[in-house]
Amino acid sequence: MKIERIEDLDNLKYENFRFQIIEDELIIKNIGENYEIKFPLNEKRRVKTAESIEKLTGLKLRFSKLDGREVTSYIESKGFNKSIWSLAGKAMCDYNMVEEGDRIAVGVSGGKDSLTLLNVLVRVKMITRVNFEIIPIHIHPKQKSIATNEIEDYCKSLGLELIVEETNLEDILFGKDKMKNPCFMCGRMRRGILYRMMKEKNINKLALGHHKDDIIETFLLNTFYQGNLGVMKPRYMSKEHGVEVIRPMAYIEESTIIKYARRIKLPILKSECEYETSKDSKRLEVKEMIEELSKKSENIRSVILNSIKPLLAD
Template sequence: CLSGGKDSYTMLDILMFLKKIAPIHFDIVAVNLDQKQPGFPEHVLPQYLDSLGVEYKIVEEDTYSIVKDKIPEGKTTCSLCSRLRRGILYRTAKELGATKIALGHHRDDMLETFFLNMFHGGKLKSMPPKLVSDNGEHIVIRPLAYCNEKDIIKYSEAAEFPIIPCNLCGSQENLQRQNIKAMLQDWNRRFPGRIESMFSALQNVAPSHLVDKNLYDFKSIKTQDAPVADGDIGFDPPSFDTQPTAEEENDIHIVNMTEAK
């Protein structure tokens, strides 16, 4: 899925590079959804993709009018817009016979989604690197799941991608996601390495030390003669990996993968 933003351009670059060196064969079809937003530069993506020699499909669906009609002025449009896009992408993937749908979400998106769901949805839920769609027909992958946004920004700037901004909801300054993003950035400024630590937490879950009865069978807990893996380890001294310094995080070598041999 290619939106014309920094994330999807970077993802396409990486997939094209992997296609050259991977021990398995796979084809790439870049799909863009033209939502008929006023002022959308329709020529940018076709010209760019033609220059790369990438197979692509432009899907034209006027979701812009639907969103504007259904969502009151000043309210967040992302939820409805996302659902409409997802349905169209699933349909298009089926028409193309695609076995995977690649999305450009990165590590910071996953953390922001986690806190959005916790603060506003009352659930511990993020974005997995790979999942099966609700109808069971599609596999969604997120190749940038372990990439941080700062690296993607630097890569995008170095590669000089023809970025197309999303103007559907203006500056989006009042969106809950933007508030979460600002909160995380502030935490990381004051406590360097906080982002890495939180993302690590998403990969180290202890269901026995939460309170979800559907996730862990608390009723069946019994004493045992030997230590158990999910026992009372919650009071053990925490161990912390050494986090990268600000200088180390900025020491990044940018390579344009599409030009790599």
């Protein structure tokens, strides 16, 4: 439920609960079990109050817009300083990803990776003195049934406007001449749309949500099946399109992103792509292999990444 203020809950009925605002208190009554809980109305603690309400009643609240302090508090959550924020900061520092005056497009698919990336960049903008712009862009196939309302509202709560670009990718990729494995072409075409929009809007950098596992898997896929040492670089210049591509989550493991997305309840769009979990996927095969190796060696991902670091430089 989207609200402007906690006061908007006055006289709301939700399942067995009734909400009332009396003077400076929010009173939640459980009609069935005949008890009530009171919360003081405090604008500085409204996010914490909303979290408590969800735990108590199951009612999920989202504020239409958060102030700067609330945004930082919400994004950071607890327990991710070393596993997300420090690693993202190190990657951005190592490869000088964000600079004064940058206009950075963020490819927002609506999945856990792109939404976490958005939070990473918003946090950097909030806590540093670097002046840069964040422009979230969502490429949305016209044929998809899922709505984009939730991620649009989410971006607004962070003080950003999501640009939604509708396309006919479904017709091209899955029309009469359906491709056997369209993933590469799909990614390439989406990237092409982003590059076009960036040129139109004078945007100089593109941030993508690829993480540590993506970089390792891509390297191994190229090694095993293409016979080359191609890598997914944390930062590189696309000479063809005249823009820089950055990957601020290059040092962050996918398992951490999954935990973070669940912790802060990111509004993830459910994927309708049948190829993401295909048993014929070579990437899934490599992912499972790495997972098996990690059971014997916990640091296997870091070992592989460190071994290919010379290949990641510009």
